Amino acid sequence: MSGPAQVSLSRLEEIVGGAQVDAGAEAAAAREVCGVRPAVVVSPENAGQIAEILRFAAEEKLAVIPTGGCTKLGIGSPPTRYDIALDLSRMNRVLAYDPHDLTLGVEPGVRIVDLLATLAVKKQFLPLAVPFADRATVGGIVAANSSSPLRHASGAVRDFCLGMEFVTGEGKQAKSGGRVVKNVTGYDLHKLLVGSLGTLAVITRVNFRTFPLPPAQGMFVASFSSAEVAFEYCRAISHSVLMPQIVEVADPSAARFLFSGEAAASIAPAEWRVIVSAAGPPAVVDRSSRELGRMASASKAVGFVSVREAEESAIFVGLREFPRRVLEFAPGAAIFRIGVLPTTTPSLLNGLSEIAKRHGIALATLTRASGILYAAFLPQEVSRVTPNPLPGTVAEVFRACNQPETQASAMLEWCPTDLKTSPDAVWGPSRPDFALMRRVKNSFDPQNVLAPGRFAGGI
Amino acid sequence: MQPQLIRELEGLLGSQAVLSSPVDLMLYEYDGSVDLGSPQCIVFPTTTREVSEIVRLANRYETPIVGRGAGTGLSGGAIARNGGLVIAFSRMNRILEIDAPNLRAVVQPGVVNLDLSRAVDSLGLFFAPDPSSQKACTIGGNASENSGGPHTLAYGVTSNHVTGLELVLPDGEIVRIGGKNIESSGYDLRGLLIGSEGTMALVTEITVRLMRKPEAVKTLLAVYDTLDDTSESVVAITVRAITPAACEMLDGFTLRAVEDYVHAGFPKDCAAVLLIEVEGLLEAVEAQAAEITEVCTQFRAREVRAARSEQERALLWRGRKEAFGAMGRISPMYYVQDGVIPRTRLPETLRRIEEISLKYDLKIGNIFHAGDGNLHPLILFDERDREQFARVVAAGGEIMRHCVDVGGALTGEHGIGMEKNELMPLIFTPDDLALMERVRAAFNPDGRLNPGKVLPMGKACGEIRVPRTPASAAIST
Numbered sequence: 001m002s003g004p005a006q007v008s009l010s011r012l013e014e015i016v017g018g019a020q021v022d023a024g025a026e027a028a029a030a031r032e033v034c035g036v037r038p039a040v041v042v043s044p045e046n047a048g049q050i051a052e053i054l055r056f057a058a059e060e061k062l063a064v065i066p067t068g069g070c071t072k073l074g075i076g077s078p079p080t081r082y083d084i085a086l087d088l089s090r091m092n093r094v095l096a097y098d099p100h101d102l103t104l105g106v107e108p109g110v111r112i113v114d115l116l117a118t119l120a121v122k123k124q125f126l127p128l129a130v131p132f133a134d135r136a137t138v139g140g141i142v143a144a145n146s147s148s149p150l151r152h153a154s155g156a157v158r159d160f161c162l163g164m165e166f167v168t169g170e171g172k173q174a175k176s177g178g179r180v181v182k183n184v185t186g187y188d189l190h191k192l193l194v195g196s197l198g199t200l201a202v203i204t205r206v207n208f209r210t211f212p213l214p215p216a217q218g219m220f221v222a223s224f225s226s227a228e229v230a231f232e233y234c235r236a237i238s239h240s241v242l243m244p245q246i247v248e249v250a251d252p253s254a255a256r257f258l259f260s261g262e263a264a265a266s267i268a269p270a271e272w273r274v275i276v277s278a279a280g281p282p283a284v285v286d287r288s289s290r291e292l293g294r295m296a297s298a299s300k301a302v303g304f305v306s307v308r309e310a311e312e313s314a315i316f317v318g319l320r321e322f323p324r325r326v327l328e329f330a331p332g333a334a335i336f337r338i339g340v341l342p343t344t345t346p347s348l349l350n351g352l353s354e355i356a357k358r359h360g361i362a363l364a365t366l367t368r369a370s371g372i373l374y375a376a377f378l379p380q381e382v383s384r385v386t387p388n389p390l391p392g393t394v395a396e397v398f399r400a401c402n403q404p405e406t407q408a409s410a411m412l413e414w415c416p417t418d419l420k421t422s423p424d425a426v427w428g429p430s431r432p433d434f435a436l437m438r439r440v441k442n443s444f445d446p447q448n449v450l451a452p453g454r455f456a457g458g459i
Numbered sequence: 460m461q462p463q464l465i466r467e468l469e470g471l472l473g474s475q476a477v478l479s480s481p482v483d484l485m486l487y488e489y490d491g492s493v494d495l496g497s498p499q500c501i502v503f504p505t506t507t508r509e510v511s512e513i514v515r516l517a518n519r520y521e522t523p524i525v526g527r528g529a530g531t532g533l534s535g536g537a538i539a540r541n542g543g544l545v546i547a548f549s550r551m552n553r554i555l556e557i558d559a560p561n562l563r564a565v566v567q568p569g570v571v572n573l574d575l576s577r578a579v580d581s582l583g584l585f586f587a588p589d590p591s592s593q594k595a596c597t598i599g600g601n602a603s604e605n606s607g608g609p610h611t612l613a614y615g616v617t618s619n620h621v622t623g624l625e626l627v628l629p630d631g632e633i634v635r636i637g638g639k640n641i642e643s644s645g646y647d648l649r650g651l652l653i654g655s656e657g658t659m660a661l662v663t664e665i666t667v668r669l670m671r672k673p674e675a676v677k678t679l680l681a682v683y684d685t686l687d688d689t690s691e692s693v694v695a696i697t698v699r700a701i702t703p704a705a706c707e708m709l710d711g712f713t714l715r716a717v718e719d720y721v722h723a724g725f726p727k728d729c730a731a732v733l734l735i736e737v738e739g740l741l742e743a744v745e746a747q748a749a750e751i752t753e754v755c756t757q758f759r760a761r762e763v764r765a766a767r768s769e770q771e772r773a774l775l776w777r778g779r780k781e782a783f784g785a786m787g788r789i790s791p792m793y794y795v796q797d798g799v800i801p802r803t804r805l806p807e808t809l810r811r812i813e814e815i816s817l818k819y820d821l822k823i824g825n826i827f828h829a830g831d832g833n834l835h836p837l838i839l840f841d842e843r844d845r846e847q848f849a850r851v852v853a854a855g856g857e858i859m860r861h862c863v864d865v866g867g868a869l870t871g872e873h874g875i876g877m878e879k880n881e882l883m884p885l886i887f888t889p890d891d892l893a894l895m896e897r898v899r900a901a902f903n904p905d906g907r908l909n910p911g912k913v914l915p916m917g918k919a920c921g922e923i924r925v926p927r928t929p930a931s932a933a934i935s936t
Contacts, residue, residue, distance in 0.1 A: 100698045101801045101832075123700070145642075156642070158650050159619050172890045180799040182616065182831040182871040184605045184654050185879075185886055186913070187895045191618075191650025200646075212700030235560065239583075241674035241740060283742035339640030341561045371641040409643035427644050433636045436628075437646045439901035443894070456645040 007039045007062060007083050015052045016044050020090075031067050031085035033454070034078035034417045038065070038085040045090045047165065047173050047204040054202070055171030057084060058447045065451045066198040068109055068137030072144045075413055076197045077426045080453030086202060088139055095205060096179070099124060103162065103179055105207045108139025124210040127154035129320040139203045145195030147337065149319045152370040153245045153279075157194045160209050164190035166201035169445025179207045192440060199455040200444040214279035217245065218289055219312040222296040223271040223303035227251065230272040231346045233299040234369045237276065238342065240295065242288050246277040247369035248319055251349070254364040254376075257325040258318035271302065275315060322366045323414055326376040332416050334390050336397055338373040339409035345373065348408055351400040358396075359389035373408070390419055398428050411456075427456040434459075464520045464544075465500055471512055476503040476550070487527070487545055491592065493794055494535035494877050498525065498545040505550045507625060507633055507663040514661070515631035517544050518907070524629070525909050526657045528569060528600030531592040533795060534876030536604055536656045540911035546661060548599050554578055555664070562669045563622065563639045568599020568662050572606075575667070584669040587614035590872070591780040599662050605654030607872030609779065612830040613704035613738065614670065616872065618653040623666035626652070629659075629908040639666055651898070656874050657909045659902035673738040676704075677748045678766040678775055681733040681755040682726050686710060686813070689731040690806040692758040693829040696735075697802045701750050704738040706830030707779055713786070713824035713837070720785035723778030724771070729761065733829065734779055782826045783837070790822070790839035794851050797873040798862035802832040811861050812836055819854040821847075833871035834862070860885065875913045883915050 012021045020043040027041040044050045057064045063081035067073065068088050092109035099122040106115060112126075113134055119125050127150035130141050140146075142157050142164075154160065163177025176189035193200055224230040230249050237247060250258055250273045258275075278288030289306055296304040307315060318325065326333050340348060345367060352375050356363035362378040377393050394412060401408035412419070412426045420426050434457035441459045444450075453459075469477045478484070478501040488497045499522075504510045517524050523543030530537050539545050552569035559582045564575060572593040576585040588601055589608035596606070602624070607616045614620075623637035636648045652659055683689040689708060696706065709717065710731045718725045725732060733755065737747040752763045766772035786793050800808050809825065812834075816823040827835040836858055840851045859869060863885045870879060883892060896914055900906070 098801060098803065100694070100803045102697065102700065103801065155615070155619065158647055159615060168894060172894065173888075174891045174894045175887070176891070176895070178799075178866075178868045178886070180801055180832055180867050180871075182607060182611065182799055182828070182833045183868040184607075184616075184872055184874055185868040185870050186875065186883060186891075187898060188605075188618070188650055188654055189895065189898060191647045192898075194647055194650070195642075196646060212702065238562070239671070241671070243739060280740070280743050281746040283746065284740050287740065287742055339642045341563075341639055343558075343560045407638055407640065409638070409640045411644040431645075432634050433648060434645065436634065436636075436648060436902070440646055440648070440651075440898060443897035443901045 008060070009040060011056055012040065012042050012053065015056070016042055016049050020044070028085070030070055031065070031073065031087070033065055033073045033082060034076070034420060036079050036082045039083050041085045041087050043087040043090050047167055050086065050167045050202050050204060051171045051173050053084065053086065054167055054169060054449060057449050058169070058171060062449070063452050064449055065454070066139065066143070066202045068140040069111065069132065069135035071132035071136050072140050072146070075144055076454040077420055077423050077458070078417060078453065079451055088137070091204065094118060099210070102210045102212070103181065103207065104210050105179060105205055106138050107205060108137060108203045110138045112136050112138060112141060119210055120213065123213045125213050126208055126210060127151065127160070129316065131321050131324045133320060138206055142194055142203060142206055143196060143198050147368065147372050149246045149248055149368060151368065151372070152247055153243060154211055158191055161190060161194065162207040162209055164193060164203055164207065165205035166193060166203045168201045169447060169449040174201070177207065181209050197451060197454050199441060199451045199459055201450070214245070216282040216285045217277055217279040218285040219275065219277040219307040219315060220289060220292050221305050221307055222274045222276070222292070222301045224274065224299070224301055225271065227272055227346045227349050229300050230274050231342065233274050233296060233301065235342060236295045236299055237292070238369065240291065242278070242291060244276050244288065245279040246275065246319070248275045249273070249367040249369065250275065251365045253362060254322070254366050257322055257329070257364065258315060260314060275319065319366070322374055323376070326364065326378070327414060330378040332379045334377045334394060334415040334419060335413050336375040336410050337413040338375060338401060340367070340371055340373045341407060342369070344406050344408065348373070348400065348406050352397065355393055355396045355400065359393045361389050361393060390415070394419060394425060402429065423456065423458040430457050461520055464516065464522060467516055468500065468502055468513065471516065472502055472504065472509060477501070487530070487547070488538070490530045490532045490535060490537050492533045492535060492878060493792070494538050496535070496538040496540040497542060498539035499542055501545045501547050503547050503550045507627065510546060510627045510661055510663050511631045511633050513544070513546060514627055514629065518631065521907070523907050523910050526599070526603065526661045528597030529571070529592070529595045531596040532600060532604060532876065533797065533873040534870065534878040536874050536876040536909070536912060537600070538877060540877050548597060551663065557582070558639065559584065559669070561639060562671070563666055564669055565664060565666050566598050567664060568597060568602070570598050572596050572598055572601060579669055583672050585672055586667060587611070587620055587670050588617045591783065598665055598667065602653050602662050602665050603655065603657045604874045605872070607828070607833070609705040609707055609828060610736070612706060612828065613702060618650060620668045621649060621653055621665060622668060624649055624652060624662055625664035626660040627663055629903045629905065633663070637666070656876060656913050658899055658912050659908070661908070675741040675744040676736060676738045676772070677744050678772045679735045679748060679751060680764050680766070680775060681735065681760040682729045682762045683731050683760055685730050686809050687806055688758045688760070689733060690809050690829070692733060692755050692760065693805055694803055695754045695758060696751060697830070699750065699754065701747055701754070703735050703747065703751065703830060705734070705736040706828070707734040708732070708825065708827055708829035709734065709779065709782065710825040712822070713782055713826045716789050716824070717778045717782045717785045720788055721774070721778045721781055723774040725778055734775055779826070786824060786837055786839065791841045792839070794838045794840065794855055796834065796836045796838070796855055796858055797870040798834045798859055798867055799871040800832045800834065800862050800865050800867040804865045805829065805832065808834065808861060808865065812858055815854050815857050819850040821850060821854055823854070828871070831871070832867070877912055880911070880913055881915050
């Protein structure tokens with residue numbers, strides 16, 4: 001195999017200590033990105049070490065990719081170069097938590113599961129119900145802008161992240177934003193890092209505002225005979241005075257990834273389901289329950305159930321882990337993450353379903369009413385006779401999303417590496433603002449040290 | 460400025476859309492604060508295409524360009540610091556689309572903030588950012604400054620409500636970023652550009668989120684005999700994780716000026732009041748209002764009352780939103796600050812401001828967004844008194860340093876502009892600032908778009924700049 005560039009291990013060992021430099025095959029395999037393996041895995045413990053490593057990499061023209069729980073390394077285009085994997089798992093401290101101010105500062109290697117447990121002690125949370133929740137770290141969640149069903153009521157990372165500290169591709173430590181809940185001091189550079197897949201800087205600290213846990217909550221599942229009526233129900237909810245925490249629409253094929261046990265047994269195969277959760281004082285949950293039920297009958301629901309507590313958390317985990325469960329079931333699946341509008345979603349879903357049928361491929365979709373649609377194309381048994389239907393499917397999906405009347409913004413979040421033939425195959429057709437993005441990249445990482453080639457437009 | 464440029468601009472836009480007489484220019488030399496700068500020419504484009512052509516033309520003459528909405532800004536963002544051309548967006552004031560089913564609106568930058576909420580009111584919708592100047596300020600200005608307002612405590616600032624922008628870059632290129640969707644692939648350029656204070660691009664179209672009006676709103680007025688009890692109540696509300704839609708504090712000094720002006724029913728003999736609003740489902744509003752009343756009473760509020768009618772509520776808010784204007788009745792000028800502190804540090808911070816007020820023998824009123832720790836100390840002064848003005852600047856600097864010392868920020872919503880740019884090193888290292896400069900240069904390489912703003916221009920670390928005192932403009936009437 002044509003290996004990566006020769007890396008001087010001794011210099012890295014000087015920076016982080018010998019025990020924190022691993023040139024073994026196993027460590028490299030665990031941090032493989034789209035089939036590309038690093039020569040060495042280095043585990044720094046602070047921003048100063050990261051800065052030194054990046055300066056060294058710039059001098060030696062080496063490429064670096066930051067990693068945490070290694071749950072999302074499959075996202076993005078294959079890197080054009082990849083020599084050093086930064087393993088940030090040692091940087092896993094909560095640096096500041098002021099529950100009385102509802103603010104928090106953490107290192108990137110903190111696992112979200114641990115952080116949520118810390119917050120729960122103070123009856124608080126972050127609305128980051130993201131896939132791979134047992135292993136995912138804060139840095140990775142921010143860098144991949146992982147999608148959470150809780151966005152509906154509480155916003156996404158860009159909305160509740162107060163500031164960050166980071167090391168640029170030049171090995172300079174920098175920061176933007178701050179620790180207070182309202183702040184327009186200086187440019188919001190940290191917003192650029194959300195979803196940047198480690199291509200601009202290595203995140204070393206993230207400050208968040210935290211949220212109080214609601215005193216009560218309830219989950220409801222309404223069933224419908226078609227997408228149109230299911231989305232009519234969502235519209236009715238969004239135009240009502242109710243303020244639910246979660247509103248998600250699962251197509252009939254998505255059910256198997258969301259429901260198990262009793263819930264699965266009671267599910268009719270051809271139904272669309274809208275999963276709604278309400279939170280707040282008990283009186284709010286009670287009223288939401290009544291009104292959601294009433295609206296469901298008005299929208300011709302074929303069923304409406306209030307989910308029992310035990311099942312509620314199982315369904316919540318299903319919603320959270322949807323892409324992961326699809327990948328576990330079908331490792332060769334292609335999962336799009338699509339920014340959508342309520343009015344155009346039903347017709348887009350129809351279009352996607354026709355594409356799937358044309359290519360003889362199964363489709364499972366989960367739509368977050370906040371405006372994110374997961375469309376998972378599940379290949380059948382690989383056949384040596386018929387050609388792989390996925391490349392054609394992918395191209396058609398991007399075309400369907402880019403119709404002017406649809407205005408959907410798609411990226412292929414998960415798929416086998418062999419589909420990633422060009423940046424456009426992952427990120428969609430290039431847009432005029434990609435040129436601006438390249439200029440932004442150059443100002444953070446002029447020597448292209450960080451994750452070269454992994455991002456939109458070939459960045 | 461070359462007369463030839465003005466002639467070419469007139470040729471492009473018509474003479475009705477170009478101002479260059481000394482009297483006209485004077486009207487555009489200031490904003491809502493104390494800074495000044497004289498442009499040589501003001502133009503009033505009506506289309507994005509025109510904006511792009513103006514920019515290309517100005518580039519040929521290497522003229523600085525500054526975008527301007529209603530000029531209500533409080534940090535000099537719209538002031539032509541280095542002279543040049545002001546592009547005023549007041550004639551690009553059309554609401555282009557109201558997409559109620561998708562809860563979006565597309566507007567030109569000159570649309571007045573409150574006009575958008577009014578336009579969608581009958582649909583049961585509103586635009587959430589609500590700066591006190593919302594009757595006059597424009598959405599283009601809100602986007603450039605990332606404006607806040609009282610209700611951003613619950614709803615977030617402008618950045619949380621913009622999904623798409625159309626831009627004219629400093630080279631004249633027209634680019635769209637984002638759209639109606641909540642996300643699109645690639646770097647979040649809209650997150651960078653909103654709040655970039657007009658130093659990276661001119662915003663020519665904005666797609667915003669609309670919010671559904673809540674079922675119930677309850678406005679509470681809690682009246683206190685000491686400032687400490689007032690600020691301790693705010694801390695307790697935050698600690699107990701009660702999340703009102705707004706939580707504003709007005710101290711007694713400010714209150715008396717406001718009451719004489721607005722007659723909102725504020726008690727004139729108290730130390731401070733909290734104006735707290737809770738919104739949402741009826742049941743949630745009742746539960747929260749009860750909790751807030753309990754907390755305020757526990758901290759010795761003399762009285763906690765709820766507005767009984769929409770008129771009473773509107774009057775209380777008018778008192779809050781016109782408070783800055785009311786100060787004009789008791790002082791020729793004021794200098795308003797915008798520091799932010801962690802909310803738990805509010806009591807000590809208000810005590811510190813009181814000490815500073817005594818130390819410099821200045822009247823300082825406090826009227827601010829207590830719920831998110833965003834202070835607005837108003838330092839009163841008379842611009843004819845140079846010696847007093849030097850004390851104003853020193854007192855302002857001390858308040859700012861206190862905010863930084865307790866882990867806060869220089870500005871919560873007014874922006875850095877040309878007012879606080881030399882204070883940036885209090886928060887940011889040279890490396891932080893160098894990176895910000897490079898990112899700005901990625902958009903604005905020649906620095907001709909809104910020069911002299913946001914980043915320090917190379918003075919000593921932490922030096923407080925003494926603004927030129929206005930000669931002609933009265934800002935507080």
